[in-house]
Amino acid sequence: MIDVLEPGLQTTVQDSGRPGHLAQGIAPAGAFDSVSYRLGNVLVANPCGPAPLMLGSPGAATLEFVLMGPRLQFRHNTHIAITGAEFAPTVNGDPVPMWQTLSVSAGSVLAIGGARRGARGYLAVRGGIDVEPWLGSRATYVSAGIGGYHGRALRQGDVLQIAESQELPQSMTITSPLQISDTHVLRVMAGPQEEMFTATSVDAFYNCDWQMTASADRMGCRFRGPELELHPRADHVIRDGGSGAADIIADVSPLGAIQVPSGLELIALGIEVPSIGGYAKIATVISADIAVLAQIRPWQVVRFRRVDVQEADTAFARQEEAVRAIRMAD
């Protein structure tokens, strides 16, 4: 068992998510940075599950934390690993490395501290966090208040159960295939409604700096930049979609879609993606860069780079191959 001494800013139980229910408005949820999540599980010999919205049995549940991590006490000897954004964790006050299998003894206190680079980190514990699954997954769906630990972020005094594991982790150190930096480039494909934006605005989208605001969570991350102009809309779209310049007849919003309500700001949809939306989407973050989106900190600046579907597929295949290679080395 693990006692939560301090919860951090928003620490939630996350696994590889629960795909298959989008048609009921149920987002996959799960780890926002799936690469760091899966590699953390590899380090403690847990099953790591598939990438978001892919098929396969879910991986073990970990803790996801953002910007400020939790302080936790372990009641039993176990193995852990910390991955994701750059934190400076300590065990009983002594610094410990990330991206490495660590053995902790009963009574040890792990303090994750604040993120120095990037936003989201993961704590994998041998056996996985044991909460009641909902629809086959232990992921917390924060915006709906379901799944994980009572459907919410952890609080001081919470006690987490750990599942039994027969696997004994080998001590491993790995290098993250994700480059987490302070300047971000997100690769995107043209969005479903790119043609609604003027050519000047499409140019501005790709050639200007965009600053992430503090309004950024697992559902959507908002960015500020130049105002984008849209072409006048057909009468039936105004009637059936709404009066805003970017209002459309509601359609499916893919994971990573970038909505531009009224042309005033960008909302990049995260791992708790609302399945349907009513705003024009100028671009979609490619699957391989969802983990990068998860690591952007408020007030940091990003640029968007356009790629075609072949490049998006290649980037995803490379990322999956890097994760697979590390799993096989285990």
Add this chain to the structure above:
Amino acid sequence: MIFDPPRLRLLSDCYLAVEFGDDASLALNARALAFAKALREEAVAGVVEVCPAMAQVAIVFDRSRITRERLEGAANEILLDVKNLSTVASRIVTIPVWYDDPWSQHVAERLGVPHNISAVATANGLTVSELVGRHSSATYWVPLVGFTPGANDSVAIEGRFAITAPKYVVPRTFTPARTIGCAGTATCIYPVASPGGYQMIGRAAVDVFVPDPWDSAFRQDGVLLQAGDRIVYSRIDPIEYDEIRAQTAARAYEYQVVEGEIDIATLGESSDASDPVDVQTR
């Protein structure tokens, strides 16, 4: 506009959309839903999600198990199979509603906005009693479910029953669970307490999202209303409301659901006709 044949296009590197048109037409919606149903039944390997919207079906696919080309081939075959369908399965679900309920009044008073149901009645040239009569006489169609778990819009199938209402200019930060809201020509049921911008006209006595459902009317994921269902909102009094709440609390309430199908032609071929259909997300 109707796309004939329907168009296939990528929304992202792992979402393929099949698009039936660009109107908010219930007939196009029914065609999209029939395709979605056939695709699910076909159980194409590598298909992760089949997610219908107004006149579109998005297919999330696992690239390690199916190529885009094979998925497009499978989609085109199913499109041919459903091209000439004239009916689609459609349940009729009765939702008991306490119209002009005290919670909606209380929220409006707290916000300092007009009594919502009176404002909606006035905007439609009706008294509150006439508005309730009209709302509870119509059969509503659920074109899509989504945004958040179990959230849906429904629209009156017959235009003469349509009620129009403006959205809040500044959305509320709080709406009680099970509130019945109106905006545009759509009616929604808020599955859980949430922000919202639809005018509050009543409160359903039954839950539409129960994470651990007991009644077979629900899917296993706890969502009652499915795209393609029809809803009849039935007027109940405060005593009946309390009785039904007690039964749902005891997990003993029997949901009123009638299986059936509907002739797509009765849904009208295009929204260019005289009955505008306004489907918006909250």
